[in-house]
Amino acid sequence: MLWGVLLAGLAWTSARDDPPTVREQRTLDQAGPIVDSAAGELARAAGPAGLLEVGPARVRSGCRVTPISDGAALRREVGVLAPAGTERAVLTGIADRLPATWRAWVGPGLDGPELRADAGEFVSVEGRPTGDGRVRLTVETGCRPVGSGYTPTSAAAGPEVAGLSLVLTAALKALGQPNPAAPEVVTAPCPGGALARTARSAEPGPVPPAGALAQLAGDAPLLDKPPVYAYRAGDVTVLAEAGPDDGAVRLAATVGCPD
Numbered sequence: 001m002l003w004g005v006l007l008a009g010l011a012w013t014s015a016r017d018d019p020p021t022v023r024e025q026r027t028l029d030q031a032g033p034i035v036d037s038a039a040g041e042l043a044r045a046a047g048p049a050g051l052l053e054v055g056p057a058r059v060r061s062g063c064r065v066t067p068i069s070d071g072a073a074l075r076r077e078v079g080v081l082a083p084a085g086t087e088r089a090v091l092t093g094i095a096d097r098l099p100a101t102w103r104a105w106v107g108p109g110l111d112g113p114e115l116r117a118d119a120g121e122f123v124s125v126e127g128r129p130t131g132d133g134r135v136r137l138t139v140e141t142g143c144r145p146v147g148s149g150y151t152p153t154s155a156a157a158g159p160e161v162a163g164l165s166l167v168l169t170a171a172l173k174a175l176g177q178p179n180p181a182a183p184e185v186v187t188a189p190c191p192g193g194a195l196a197r198t199a200r201s202a203e204p205g206p207v208p209p210a211g212a213l214a215q216l217a218g219d220a221p222l223l224d225k226p227p228v229y230a231y232r233a234g235d236v237t238v239l240a241e242a243g244p245d246d247g248a249v250r251l252a253a254t255v256g257c258p259d
Contacts, residue, residue, distance in 0.1 A: 027147025204248035
């Protein structure tokens with residue numbers, strides 16, 4: 001009897017005090033800060049000149065943690081410039097600048113080179129070419145209990161956001177949208193304490209005439225591979241992309257982590 005009471009007490013103490021040892025025990029709210037920090041690490045590793053955009057958090061509900069328990073998965077993406085033929089070099093450079101504890105490596109994949117890394121706490125990182133002059137880096141939790149849920153960090157107003165809005169407004173005007181709505185802003189925390197930011201046009205614009213953004217790009221775009229176009233305006237990168245269904249143009253203006 002005494003032995004049974006002792007075992008029950010030890011089990012309760014372990015459940016209360018010991019960290020979980022498998023992904024399914026870590027909730028989405030616990031994983032959220034790790035995912036956000038990982039996105040910031042990827043933005044820093046890409047470098048200000050290579051970073052194209054910081055994607056918002058996406059929560060996919062309805063997966064199964066166990067046969068009788070529902071869960072959700074959290075995912076973020078980071079877009080990086082990688083002209084054709086440089087994809088492996090870009091991914092290798094990013095892997096070399098990631099924390100050593102991530103054990104990042106680049107190897108062959110089904111459609112080209114792939115980056116894989118472990119951001120800790122069962123948060124995986126992958127990167128692969130998209131075939132249009134970019135590589136897409138993803139951070140994902142896999143299915144886990146929701147807990148209190150993921151709460152994104154709000155982007156506080158400030159000179160950085162105002163600067164992004166000005167650049168975005170100039171691009172929207174060139175595309176024939178003189179009175180754009182307030183942009184949607186997403187952030188990722190840089191390792192040094194700053195924030196990488198992306199401001200997105202709230203509404204897609206009409207299909208632009210050829211060369212509509214060329215003047216703003218100074219005829220020196222970073223990427224000109226329809227339906228994708230990117231250029232630099234000072235320390236801001238502007239990405240324009242036509243939607244696959246409606247052809248409407250979506251704009252994003254991004255400033256990365258400091259060097």
